[in-house]
Amino acid sequence: MAGGRRVVLGVTGGVAAYKSAYLARRLMERGAIVRVVMTEAAQQFVGTATFAAITGTEPVTCLFGDEDVSPHTTLGQWAEVIVIAPATASTISKLAVGESSNALTATVLASRAPVVVAPAMHTEMWDHPATRRNVETLRGHGYTIVEPEPGILAGGDVGIGRMAEPVTIADTVEALFSAPDMAGLNVMVTAGGTREPIDPVRYIGNRSSGKMGNAIAEVAVARGAKVLLVTAAEPPEETAIEVVTVETADEMAEAVWSRIPEMDVAVMAAAVADFKPLTTGSSKIRRAEGIPEIELVETPDILKGVHETEPRPIIVGFAAETGSLDAAVSKAKAKGVDLLVANDVAKEGSGFGSETNEVRFVFGDGSVRDFDLMSKREVASEIWDAVMNLRTEP
Secondary structure (H helix, E strand, O other): OOOOOEEEEEEOOOOOHHHHHHHHHHHHHOOOEEEEEEOOHHHHOOOHHHHHHHHOOOOEOOOOOOOOOOHHHHHHHHOOEEEEEEEOHHHHHHHHHOOOOOHHHHHHHOOOOOEEEEEOOOHHHHHOHHHHHHHHHHHHOOOEEOOOEEEEOHHHOEEEEEOOOHHHHHHHHHHHOOOOOOOOOEEEEEEOEOOEEOOOOOEEOOOOOOHHHHHHHHHHHHOOOEEEEEEOOOOOOOOOOEEEEOOOHHHHHHHHHHHHHHOOEEEEOOEOOOEEEOOOOOOOOOHHHOOOOOOEEEOOOHHHHHHOOOOOOEEEEEEEEOOOOOOHHHHHHHHOOOEEEEEEOOOOOOOOOOOEEOEEEEEOOOOEEEOOOEEHHHHHHHHHHHHHHHHHOO
């Protein structure tokens, strides 16, 4: 983030307000100047002294009683971006109808700066039609929504509604100030694990969640690319991503090969099954019928088909290993990729379904670069940085 960018951080009354202190610190580490505005409810979760100590300025907490006779207009005109994190259902509702009953919502109305909203609430509240309608209204205003994540919520409940991690929100803010270096690029990303049916009930599959592929697609959109996501998993809610949903390796191959001639870059992050049953039962195989014999055949080599496309796009492949990553160099050469991203899925924090990853980059010339554990969105950013460097090489 360019030094000196002016960020107004709005904090509302949710338990995730403690994360806002980390967000303020992350933004400042990237060079931003941060000022905070808090709702009355937010102060029930975290004190003003915390933000004053982090940012060096006292938070704005109300519209009256301050030396500034119009704190909301002062903040609104000062801001280059307004970030609301966490954004409760109540605050989202107020923003959707243009209510200005507190210092935060009044600041938003008094500003022409872009607005980033990071919702946080219980799953039932997030899924409620009124909340969904209000969120879509904010999208219509041009606000950027950083979708909530699944996880443990207040009271021990588990579901979607947890505020995105501070680094993810900081990445989103930084992208607003960054030149769209991928503008004009057509990008394909594959994600998720394919499922090869044995019968109408069972299938051969793997543990891939699709989170890495989703992060790669989201970061590409943020950097200006036109993105096609071919996925066997739940896609992100980012409306700018074109999504093709598939289930089997054959379906993924058809979707990829039919569109690959249009693409400048192909990132093959999906965990495609290597084998599938030769035949699929038309009805459920029952235990009483005895142990079935399942004959397997190879699935299509999707990456090979991409490699044979003319003109060939830049290709990023993935290798999910268990244990040593030493085989990644020979695999990158055998697959003919420009970049291979390898990780040890048996390692804590780097496996299927995790929010983080620890990867090794293996380039087409055999050179290697290892990374420490980081969020999957950070891995995605590193991948796209590497791809853009490859595009500039002679």
